[in-house]
Amino acid sequence: DIQLTQSPSTLSASVGDRVTITCRASQSISTWLAWYQQQPGKAPKLLIYKASSLQSGVPSRFSGSGSGTEFTLNINSLQPDDFATYYCQQYNSHSPWTFGQGTKVEIK
Amino acid sequence: QITLQESGPTLVKPTQTLTLTCTYSGFSLSSDTVGVGWFRQPPGMALEWLAFIHWNGDRRYSPSLKTRLTIAKDPSRNQVVLTMTNMDSVDTATYFCARGTTDFDYWGRGTLVTVSS
Numbered sequence: 272d273i274q275l276t277q278s279p280s281t282l283s284a285s286v287g288d289r290v291t292i293t294c295r296a297s298q299s300i301s302t303w304l305a306w307y308q309q310q311p312g313k314a315p316k317l318l319i320y321k322a323s324s325l326q327s328g329v330p331s332r333f334s335g336s337g338s339g340t341e342f343t344l345n346i347n348s349l350q351p352d353d354f355a356t357y358y359c360q361q362y363n364s365h366s367p368w369t370f371g372q373g374t375k376v377e378i379k
Numbered sequence: 380q381i382t383l384q385e386s387g388p389t390l391v392k393p394t395q396t397l398t399l400t401c402t403y404s405g406f407s408l409s410s411d412t413v414g415v416g417w418f419r420q421p422p423g424m425a426l427e428w429l430a431f432i433h434w435n436g437d438r439r440y441s442p443s444l445k446t447r448l449t450i451a452k453d454p455s456r457n458q459v460v461l462t463m464t465n466m467d468s469v470d471t472a473t474y475f476c477a478r479g480t481t482d483f484d485y486w487g488r489g490t491l492v493t494v495s496s
Contacts, residue, residue, distance in 0.1 A: 272442065305482035307426075314475055314486035315426065326484065358426055362481035367439055368416065368428035 273297050273363050277371035283379040284349050292344045292374045294359035299339045303362040306335055306344045309373075310355045318357075319344065346376075354378055381405035383415075383476050383487035390493050391466050397492060401459040401476030408434050409454040413480055417450065417461045419472040420489075427472075430461055433480075466494045 274297040284290050294304065302322035307315035317326045319335035322342055332347040346353055359371040387399035401415060408415065414433040420426050430450040431439045440448050449462045459476060473491045477483035 303481055309426075314477075314489055315483075316486075317482060317484045320482040320484075360426075360482065368431065370426040370428070372425045 273300060273361055273366045273369055275359050275361055275369055275371040277357075277359055277374050279374060280372065281375045281377060283377050285379045286349055286351060288349045290346045290349055290376060292357055292359075292376075294337075294342045294344070294371050296340045296342075296361055300361045300363050302338050304335075304337065304342050305360045305362075306333075307358045307360065308353075308355045309358065315358065349376070381478065381485045383478060383485060385474060385476050385487045385490040387474075387490060387492065389491060390495065392496050393467055393494060395466050397461075397463045397466050397470070399461045399463075399474055399476075399490065399492075401461070401487060403457050403459070403476075403478065406478060407454065408432075408452050408457075408459070410434065413478055415452070415459040416477050416479065416483060417459075418475045418477065419470075420475070421469075421472040424472075426475075429463075429474075432459060468494050470494050 276295045278293045304322045306319040309315045318329050318333050323335045334345045336343050356373045356375045358373050383403045391397050416431040417429040429441050430448050432450045432452050447464045452459045471494045473489040475489045477486040
């Protein structure tokens with residue numbers, strides 16, 4: 272199985288901050304990586320697909336980058352609605368659909 | 380408008396079989412090149428993928444759970460059904476269905492299933 276490791280597990284930030292979350296894959300997944308945001312008690316929301324493509328309707332302050340085994344999610348100018356938990360998810364035809372353990376972005 | 384909604388029991392006993400139904404609208408599982416996946420999330424824990432069925436009938440299962448899972452689709456009723464056998468307390472979780480292929484763009488709200496005697 273392909274493992275995804277996110278860092279940090281928890282991140283304390285303030286409104287207006289720029290935050291970066293990292294996701295590392297145990298083997299190369301090319302750009303088959305997605306990022307989701309999950310608010311408490313809600314379903315995940317797709318933010319980024321194919322490592323860097325912004326999902327329709329998602330604010331442009333969210334961006335993704337990376338390929339191979341290292342990926343990042345950046346949030347520019349953090350907004351109150353952005354305090355949530357973020358998950359990366361990979362797709363590989365031999366070991367499909369695994370998630371990272373999540374990164375909680377909390378208010379400093 | 381694309382929607383998905385999970386339904387099924389909220390409480391099951393250990394060793395019982397869980398059957399969950401995902402009823403979807405706004406897309407077709409007989410012609411659109413998408414699929415439906417099932418996921419779960421134990422309280423306070425991360426998301427876990429369980430099973431996936433593609434529009435062409437291709438099925439995939441989580442290796443750690445494949446002996447307990449069956450996924451099937453009924454496009455005439457716009458439904459995807461997941462069965463999980465031999466339920467245990469560690470299977471207590473919120474179960475989600477979602478539309479997608481390599482990633483998932485529409486999700487149901489989820490249904491909490493508690494396993495307890």
